[in-house]
Structure formats: structure tokens, C-alpha cells
Amino acid sequence: MVLAIGAALAGAVCCAVAAALQHREAVSIRSAEAVGLRLLWALARRPYWLAGVVALLVAAVLHAVALLNGPLTLVQPLGVCAVVFAVPVAALFRRYRMRLWELLAAATVVAGLCGLLTAVPSDPMSNGGSTPVPTWTLVVATVLAIGVLTVVAARRRMVLRGLLLAAGAGITFGVAAVLLQMVLFDVRRTGLPGVLSVAGAAVVLFAVAGVWLNQRAYRAGNVAVVLAVVTVADPAASAVTAVVLGERFPTDVLSLSLLVISAAVVAGGIAWLARSPAQLAAA
Numbered sequence: 001m002v003l004a005i006g007a008a009l010a011g012a013v014c015c016a017v018a019a020a021l022q023h024r025e026a027v028s029i030r031s032a033e034a035v036g037l038r039l040l041w042a043l044a045r046r047p048y049w050l051a052g053v054v055a056l057l058v059a060a061v062l063h064a065v066a067l068l069n070g071p072l073t074l075v076q077p078l079g080v081c082a083v084v085f086a087v088p089v090a091a092l093f094r095r096y097r098m099r100l101w102e103l104l105a106a107a108t109v110v111a112g113l114c115g116l117l118t119a120v121p122s123d124p125m126s127n128g129g130s131t132p133v134p135t136w137t138l139v140v141a142t143v144l145a146i147g148v149l150t151v152v153a154a155r156r157r158m159v160l161r162g163l164l165l166a167a168g169a170g171i172t173f174g175v176a177a178v179l180l181q182m183v184l185f186d187v188r189r190t191g192l193p194g195v196l197s198v199a200g201a202a203v204v205l206f207a208v209a210g211v212w213l214n215q216r217a218y219r220a221g222n223v224a225v226v227l228a229v230v231t232v233a234d235p236a237a238s239a240v241t242a243v244v245l246g247e248r249f250p251t252d253v254l255s256l257s258l259l260v261i262s263a264a265v266v267a268g269g270i271a272w273l274a275r276s277p278a279q280l281a282a283a
Contacts, residue, residue, distance in 0.1 A: 004069040008078035011062030014055045016085035019218075019227045020093050021052030026218035039219075040212055080113040083228045087273075090223045101272075102224075108269030109228045115262025117235060135182070138244060139202045142175045146209065153220075162220035163229055163270075169213035170233025176206035177234070178241040225273045232266050 025046045029039060043049040063079060084106040091098040146168050153164035179199045186197060217226045 001069070004066045005078060007062045007066035007069065009081065011059040011066060012079055012082040013085050013089075014059035014062060015079075015082035016089045016227070018052040018055035018059060019082070019086050019223050020089045021048050021055065022215060023090065023218040023223035023226070024093055025049040025052070026215045029219065039215055040208075043215060080110050080117070080231050083109050083113070083224060083231055086224045086227045105269050105272035106224055106228070108272060109232075109266055110269075112262045112265030112267075112269055113231060113235075115258055116232070116266065118258060118262075135179070135198045135202070138175070138179075138241065139198060142171070142202075142206070146172055146213070150213070162217045162222070162226055165213050165217035165220060166226040166229035167233045169210050169217055170230040171237040172206045172210035172213060173230070174234040174237025174239075175241050176203050176210060177238050179203050179206070222273060225270055228266070228270050228273060232270075 022043075025043055025048050026039075029042050059082075066078070084103065087098060087102050087106045149164050149168040149171075153161045153168070180203050182199045183197065183203060186199070214226070214230065217230070
């Protein structure tokens with residue numbers, strides 16, 4: 001249990017460092033280089049951004065170690081502490097003297113996230129991979145949703161643009177996580193040919209799209225706010241996707257009440273974080 005706690009917290013710190021490094025590089029990219037996939041190409045040539053990618057990979061490994069040594073109900077709430085850690089890490093990189101209320105705002109988001117994680121299904125696709133909705137339908141619906149968010153974001157002010165793009169990144173990552181679990185079920189049943197499927201191709205597509213959307217969100221918004229929105233949208237999208245694919249969703253009054261209250265707490269915390277003087281908005 002101690003290993004699980006330590007790995008989860010260390011992973012959260014690595015995630016915060018990755019967010020701060022990638023935010024720092026994303027906001028410094030010239031507007032001419034930030035069009036389409038040229039943004040990823042420009043970032044891939046920057047050592048600090050690549051260091052952020054490495055930190056993110058280390059965070060993923062530590063998260064896996066934590067899940068192997070502790071229950072999901074413990075690991076997931078500790079993992080969202082990355083939102084709190086992101087505030088001092090970003091302040092350190094920017095040489096900004098942070099205020100107590102900024103940490104309190106981040107802590108408010110984490111408290112709400114813990115409530116959300118408690119209320120939503122913790123094991124997507126626990127039904128063994130049964131999918132009443134065709135995978136391609138889910139993929140098309142996700143692509144359309146991300147497309148709408150991207151188009152709407154392009155017509156909004158910088159801060160709101162960052163929130164919409166971060167939501168798109170979180171949705172993309174969340175759906176990709178459920179599809180990846182489907183692929184792993186198929187691989188266990190049929191071997192490597194299970195990778196060659198609509199779900200397998202969609203995982204790769206959504207992974208690239210998620211990273212791209214995340215970097216665009218960093219260019220438009222506060223690193224803590226972007227990370228908070230992505231962290232909210234990711235499990236929420238996973239839960240909705242799991243329900244669409246046949247997972248049971250809690251319908252009792254207590255769970256639904258916790259869901260609504262937690263969502264309100266998260267929204268309030270994000271709005272609070274958005275007022276931070278550390279807000280960076282790149283042109």
C-alpha cells in the first residue's frame with residue numbers, strides 16, 4: 001500500500017512537471033508554426049517539450065505501478081493531485097510568487113475530482129468487452145464532438161478557447177482509454193490480430209489528436225486550469241463511453257447527488273484558478 005501511495009504521488013508530480021514544461025514551450029511557439037500538425041512538429045524539436053513528454057511517460061509508468069499495488073479508489077484520487085502540484089511547479093518555472101488562494105483553488109478542484117471518481121464507474125468495460133454500440137459509431141461521434149469543440153474554440157476569446165480545447169483533449173484521452181481496454185480484451189482473446197481493428201486504429205488517432213489539442217490548450221490558457229479541465233473531462237468521457245458500450249451507471253439518489261455536487265465544486269475551483277495572475281495567453 002505504501003508503494004502504491006508513493007508511486008501515485010510521484011506520478012502526479014511528474015504529470016505536473018510535464019504540464020509545466022509543455023505549457024512553457026507551447027506558449028513560445030510562433031503563431032505561424034501553430035497551425036495544424038505543424039505545432040507538434042515545432043514542439044518536437046524543443047528539448048524542454050521532449051523532456052515534458054518523458055516526464056509524462058514516467059508518470060504513466062508510475063501510475064501503472066500504483067494500480068498494480070493498490071486499489072483504484074485510492075490511486076485515482078491521489079493521481080489528480082497533479083492539479084495541485086501544477087500550480088507551484090508552473091510558478092517555479094515562471095519565477096512567479098504564488099499566493100495561498102491559488103493553492104486553495106487547486107485543492108478545491110481535487111476535492112471535486114475525488115467526488116466524481118467516487119460516483120462514476122471505476123472499471124470501464126467490466127462487462128467483458130460486450131459492446132451493444134458499434135465501435136465505428138463511437139469513433140465517428142467522438143471525431144464530430146472534437147471537431148465541433150475545435151471550431152467553436154477558434155471563435156472564442158483566448159481563455160475560453162483554452163477551456164474548450166482542454167475539454168476536447170480530455171474527451172479524446174478518455175475515449176482512447178476505453179478503446180485501448182477493448183483492444184487489450186481482443187488481444188487476450190485472439191492474439192496480436194486483435195490490434196488490427198477499428199478500435200486499434202482509433203486509439204492511435206485519438207492519442208495524436210489528444211496531444212495536439214492539449215498543446216493548443218496550453219497556448220491559450222493557464223497551465224493549472226488546462227490540466228484541471230483535462231483531468232475532469234478524461235474520466236467523465238471514459239464513464240460516458242463505458243455507459244454507451246454497456247457499462248452500468250449509478251442511478252441511486254446518493255450517487256447522483258454526489259455527482260452533481262462534485263461537478264459544481266470542480267467548476268467553482270476551475271473558475272477560481274482562472275483568476276490567477278499567472279494566466280498566460282499567447283497571441
